Amino acid sequence: MIRLEYGDALAEAGGLSETDLGALLVRAGEARERLAEPRARGGGAAFLELPSSADLEAVAAAGEEARRRFAAIVLLGIGGSALGAEALLRALAPRPGEGSAGPRLLVLDSVDPGTISSAMQDLVPSETLVLAVSKSGETLETLATLAVFLGWLQTALGPRWKSHVTVVTDPERGPLRAFASREGIRALPIPTAVGGRWSALSAAGLLPAAAVGVDVAAVAAGARAEAARALSAPPAESPALVHAALVHGLDRLRGRRTVVFWPYADRLDALAEWYRQLLAESLGKPTARGPVGPLPVPARGPADQHALLQWLVQGPPEAFTTFLAVQDHGAEVAIPALGPAGETVLPGRGLSALLEAEREGTAASLAAAGRPSATFRLPDLSGGTVGGLLMLLQVSVAVAGDLYGADPYGQPGVEGGKRAAWALLGKAGLEAEAERLRERAARTGWTA
């Protein structure tokens, strides 16, 4: 079970008073009740039900076939359609020597011509599955790279290309669904009520994971257990609710507008990127009180003690740091008693002890500087723990949305940029916008 230690987020370390935290936890409990209402469950909160048994069955079948038939899988998707899969793959994909070798999986959340052309040179069409993931089915980047890879498959395979493509998209709507239906291509669903960044525990995240040999049933079981705990534990005993209260309260009451999310485990670094998107897109919103939303900042183990820590300790006191500590890393390396300098460096310790001493030392130095932090404690990096962590953080962000008065679903702020890009690319119907953009470019004479 994942626990949250938050003594370093209280007043003594520049954090919240116990009174303020208590009041926020009452509100978090009320927000949680709203999340559990049937109406919410039919809306964005449908993530709480993921994955369904049907999802798991479809994922298992498609994953098994992919493992049998392909040496490589290229995942075309961006944002929520890539980050959930990457979080699961990085945390849980079998290491060399563990389990039976499956296909390698390459996530392409890019339209960089160098990246895409290198990937095509590196892959063999007859051994490759192209997996396109987009909830709406109309993501510009994914449609463009899918067009490129369809051409690549068709040139090499002729009519056999169809069995080398799978899509994950809305069950009924959108261009990708229409494409799959028309061509008779395998398609797995992301439930209509679930948005892209809330879809890690749907086929969007689970199919790629299953295809490389992750035990997705364990991930699902961990997620379900955590959903049950998050919806029923007393607020003060729920890591999801306490974390939501800390994020919101430290921002609103103490000006800690930045949330540093700092795993001390390399396998969680992609999960930190997933959390960054979840927090930024869910909470960075207009509200009745004006624009809100903390800035999420992923950090990475001891490496960020040599990069970000200086700013955290002596820069403006604007951050709340969340550490992630893992008890059992599933591996250990002994440090020789005699170091390169000929003296005893770390007598009788393993790297796990070094990692935890560094995290604890960093937390202590933040506390001494009046910079609040908290630590999620994970027992291990099993599928169940990682599935639980994803669910815990999703509940926490949804509850925080309620505390901020922000709608955590949707991302209206990105529509303007999409429209402008389409206009610049000559899409029909946007000629006037393209003309305004060209005028804007012509006005820009400020160059150094």
Added chain:
Amino acid sequence: MIRLEYGDALAEAGGLSETDLGALLVRAGEARERLAEPRARGGGAAFLELPSSADLEAVAAAGEEARRRFAAIVLLGIGGSALGAEALLRALAPRPGEGSAGPRLLVLDSVDPGTISSAMQDLVPSETLVLAVSKSGETLETLATLAVFLGWLQTALGPRWKSHVTVVTDPERGPLRAFASREGIRALPIPTAVGGRWSALSAAGLLPAAAVGVDVAAVAAGARAEAARALSAPPAESPALVHAALVHGLDRLRGRRTVVFWPYADRLDALAEWYRQLLAESLGKPTARGPVGPLPVPARGPADQHALLQWLVQGPPEAFTTFLAVQDHGAEVAIPALGPAGETVLPGRGLSALLEAEREGTAASLAAAGRPSATFRLPDLSGGTVGGLLMLLQVSVAVAGDLYGADPYGQPGVEGGKRAAWALLGKAGLEAEAERLRERAARTGWTA
């Protein structure tokens, strides 16, 4: 030559007035004069002289030998001892099919036991060079992983291990230098006056780059040309000085305390991480006016339109965004006229045009929302351009340090955490500190 377009950082887009920018540029020009003084050159500003001819010769010789003898190089280093090398490698390492194949290079800036044990399983001692990089020579993580890899080499190779180790460290001081002298191991210098995060253009960054086949002479030439321009161009025509003035002025005068650094080129993503450390450790400092320093946030091409952009457009108006646009990516991929949905998606365009339309659309949508931005325009991703970019950004951050009244060299804020970690690991002389830390841990009863 790299240019900076900054029309979108002016008042119309929520940025600075022309008057304020003009005043800041006068101050930036004065700061630049101080940077060029002989006294500064003998201190932290010694980065302006990198690389020396002697450095380049030593790097060429060691790189050539590494290419001839080894199939793999494992770089043990963290913070500035890893990020500069990674920036150069990611941007410039030959792609498959380009140039002659050299050793593969693995950067280990981690003490995660899973990462280290996987790396050892994956490498063959007899074909591997262990390259340890630490300016001070006493970096805890690097000494620990070097101890581990020395044991690994010695077990497999016996006395031959010495020719499989190279260190890059201070020319005279520190445990790594002493180790190399005692054992007769090859050692390259980082000049005494140059701190770790300013060492990308010393052997710390150039040796790994040379070893995988990067044309480091071109990198050096680009850096020198940019240093000359940055020290002589009129402030308003110097991208380095204008960027420094924008970073400082938008923070101080307009509350834009976050600097988003957003390349639209995958090969620059590690350079964005390098810049993050450079900015965070150099400017996140106590000053006469209190703690200062913007928070640097790296972002990544279109992927971050689906992750961070929502917060940037509709969250609190706290960021100044710096885009990087590349004219010639050195590769192109045509997008088929007929997309997967059967209709014309992007008639006759390549992925480069899509990438630039997305960047311009994003910049336009930020400007429309009153969120300032600027764009560095790079002609290409050649060694000269990338070397110039590293130097340009270093000058910019050093000048910004002067504007903030912060000493951009040193990182005093991270000492407390280091000491605490050493104490927790049982280092002699820190028993009292360890005892205080144990008492602190025992007091912490706040857990959910």
